Amino acid sequence: MLDSTIQQRRAVSRKTILPLCFVLMLCLLLWLSAFGDVAPALAQSPPPQELLVRGDHQYPPYEFLRNGQPTGFNVELFQAVARVMGLNVQISLGPWAEVRAQLENGEIDVLTGMAYSPERDNTVDFTTPHSTLFFDLFVRRDSELHDLEDLTGKSIIVQSGGLMHDYLCDHHPEATVITVPDVPDALRLLAAGQYDGALLNKMQGLYFINELGLSNLTHAGLELLPRRYSFAVAEGNIELQQTLDVGLAILKQTGEYRQIYDKWFGVYEKGDQLALLRRYWWAPVGILGLLALSLLWSIILQREVRSHTAALQRRHQELALLNRVIMAAASTMDVTKVLEVLCRELALALNLPQVAASRVVPGQDYVEIVAEYREPGRPPALGDRIPITVPSTAYLLEHKQPLFIANAHSDPEGTGLEEIIKRRGIASLLLVPIVVRHRVISTLGLDSITLRKFTPEELALVESAATSVGQALESAELHQELQLRAEELEATVAQRTTELQRALAAAQAADRAKSEFVSNVSHELRTPLTSILLYLRLLEQGDPRQHGAYTQALLREAKRLQYLIESLLQISRLDLGKVEPRFEMVDMNHMALTLVNDRQQLFASKGIQLRCSLASAPLPIMADPDLLEQVLTNLLTNAMNYTPEGGQVEITTRLVEDNGQLWVTAAVKDTGLGIPPEEQARLFLRFQRGSASEILNVPGTGLGLSISAEIMKLHHGHITVESAVGKGSVFTVWLPVTS
Template sequence: MTGRDPRPLAGACLFLVCLVAWAALAPGAWALDTGRDIPGILRPVRVGGDRDYPPYEFLDKDGQPAGFNVDLTRAICEAMGMQVEFRLGAWAGERKALMDGELDILQGMTYSDERAQILDFAPHTIVNHAIFARRDSLPVANLDELAGKKVIVHRAGYMHDTLAGRGFEKDLVFSETPADGLRLLASGQGDYAVVAMLPGSYIMRENRLDNIQPVARSVATVRYGYAVKKGNEALLARFSEGLAILRETGRYQAIHDKWLGVLENGKLKWEVIGLYVGAIVTPLLALLGGSMLWTHFLRKQVAQRTRSLSQALDELSRNQRQLVQADKMAALGILVSGVAHEINNPNGLILLNLPILRKVQADVTRLLDACQAREGEFTLGGIAYARMREEIPRMLEEMQDGATRIKRIVNDLKDFARREEGAAKALIDVSDASRKAVRLVEATIRKHTSHFSTRYEEDLPLVWGNSQRIEQVIINLILNACQALPDKARAIEVTTRHDDAAGKVILCVRDEGTGIAPQHLPHLTDPFFTTKRETGGTGLGLSVSAGILKEHGGGLTFDSAPGRGTIACLELPVPKEEPPS
């Protein structure tokens, strides 16, 4: 035994034991204990979805999760530093798994007031539902007309809930996936199927279901996105924050373009760009090389043929100017395509979000009206509520009109830049194409004139062309005529005739409008030339129309003077023999 007192050592050991016991028992003492089941931190977020709902979510040919929702979820989890585990199966089973706690979140669920009582939502896109039918079925225009019909719906989907709520439950035919539902319809079972428009079109194309078609394209427009059980706001907030980050960085738009196609036509592949560039550059280089050789040859003959050389140099100068102009137009086409892409992206978000804002405004107005009735007048943004109540809907309407106008101008630009020389052609009746065009713009015609008439020559020869492209030209001519009328009392007449001597079919649109100044007539088909820029004209309609008729071997002529109206005529050659197939 030494003389050292053992009591201080015993006291230190007792203090250490107490400290360890407090650390183990104290609430929140160790993040490791309290964070044991945080989704995405110490274990992956369990994300559920539909195994067959393309292009939003589906299992690919290798059995792996794919689609818009899957890529979006992966990007969000990457941005927020979360782990993720996907489980895609039958939709009814996935909904039950969420409610049973086997899943943390569903990545693609449609919002409804009934579902919002037990779930919380973070929408990320808008979905339109459509009615599909076999091609021999009678058309229907809305959900109410499905009463008494056998309707195929996705079990436990939004349309199952909607139609059951309308009392159609006894007539519903259920499928486990939208693809199964459309296959049932194509095989002759059921009368109609109600499926989201984009997945329905995707499934029809991938499965070659050629005997069915959409008969009502937008019977319900709904918000679609992430859903969690009530009480799981923390996880939903993380997904909402990640979604906001993706929108700000542009990744959301890139994923959207990849799967859903805001630009519809998508991005050109480099191989296609190379083909177009080669098709433009090669002839230009050939022409330029030929011009240089021709110039060299002329210089060798300068001593003997001074007069001929002068004429040849003038011709060369004209050719060079044409080459420069052709090069400018080729560059302009590429520039227009890029500009259209950059404008469409933010404008697509505006058009996507405005309907939601208008619904929110309508809901908020009811609350503010009640507040005004209870507490009296107040201000919003420094302006009296009574005035803002009238101004806000008008502002939203102006924003909608402005965004729609931007979309129309961009589409005009894309039409101007697009080359469709390989478009399918057939023998067509110009009078029949005119009747279809008139039907498409009938509402605009009625708005601008009370005196519209047509006169079509009987037994008009058929011409070789693309019917839709010719209809586009006729629509442009009719719309221009409508815009030229100062009031509804002025008339518009559309006529067709056969000029046998010239071998042409001619369609003319005559209006009693304000007419066109002589100095403007030579420039009507120049790109971007317009006398109506203050009313939204882009100067591309007649330029595109002239290009279409040139591709068809025809032309466009105008006869006009200020105060006596305008006659615009399209001419198409009558084939002398049957064109090759």
């Protein structure tokens, strides 16, 4: 009886203890899974294919790095989807441009967050949206600005190049746009009482207000430009897209999505905060001791890991800085750009508000700041000139060693820099020379606005960077000098080539003009000479009764030859610049009237009416009266020769303003045959005669208008023509009125 009772108790004990042990083991494994990868390793073997997942390393609270590890709403949500769908993933974060390019090029499988747009949908595929991005207006709590209805006179902060930058410029041009590189800078400026508001990503703004403790800021709740926010997969990966959609649906059905959402955003949306307070209260009390020991061991291990990790990170940052500086120096031969990269990298690595670099030019009694990096709001240093006699500069140039000024306001090394120290608010200053072949070619100034000491590691980093840049600067200087010499030589060669081409073209044009001139002169001289020889032969052999007619013809051809020779001589004098006008005051009205009166009988004999229309007031003008009379006479003669019997010729004088210049004009208008448009462009060329001369059999040399145009150039004037076939022509002389 006793044995059976004992056996029954043992059976009951086994039934009770075994389940309890199983529960304790399960709890222990679940707890350890929070500190490592034990549970997943025990639960299942890794899937055969690992998905490469990336995101933006600077987009809190959605995705960012905390202590070097990916975290944020997007990261945690994707980890949950991967867990419920049994996906083997590797998540890492990096610069947005880099990770986006990797997805578009098919180098990775997934991005944890990307805002949808039709343009992006052409290169990647989007899952069902897991959240929505909004932009909002952030203001100080005492601000009267609550909406965007009237931004006249308001200064609004936006991220440079962001959506709100474009939105504000397009929809509210009345506002003053203030651009900053990131959200924290915008909120700090706003909290400090600068500007009127900031248009930022809503969740980012709320996140940084909480993180930075900016309790005097709030948001207007406008929720501008809502954008669907999704996981993004490589273009065409439909299977993975559908898998992630299913995982999201499962998380939303089980409530885990809401837990993750409330964890990251609930505090900002005043949602259910009880979910953030849930803990593992149901864990067996029996394993608390083991948990405490494990926790202590984990803390010690984490401290050691953090210590080694920090040391490795520092070394990695130093090497990365040197690599970026060297790569920048290798990619450009611009000395200033290399110094700008060096200043930026040192300022960011050492957390300094401002770093400036100067150039040392041999023979110059000062060094000048040519490159800098400064935080927003800091006074610029570019262009500052520091005499080489200032003690700190003289020390760098002589000893070629760094100089640290611990207290810039009281240390004697700061003598001569008082104005710069005061203007830039410098408390401590590190000066470092950049030396190449025992010559200082540049100096670095690292500003600290608080009293600070630089560690040996920091000093070594700065000196290493300066040494690395030294060789690059020497190469850049040599390259710039060679490039300058090459450009000067190229410019000289190009100039000489252009001059030679112009001289050759001028010589060729002169040669062509000479040949054409000789040909035309030969033709024009041959015509009257042939006629003269003909009539001389007729005088010898012809009918004596016609000798009178022959003599008249000889006289006419001789005069024609004389006129031609005189015209050629005048053109020659004009070409050689030997015609010097004798300027005197001439009344254009009087000259025109005189010419008309002298020619009335001649025009009447040809059946042509000659009229004169003069300006109401005298038109005095500085001109050579003989040359001007020659021009007007030539125009009147041409009008008479080309106007048929019964026609009219009229000379009109006027005072005209054209483009702010006063002109005295004399226009000769006829009712002749008119000049075709294709002939008008050649009228003022030498030996050019229109088709009307052949129709009307008008004698001439084709030199009259050419000589007239040259004479007008001597008077700083010109001749214009207006003509239509069958309606006549108008030739106008333009003479400028001078003071």
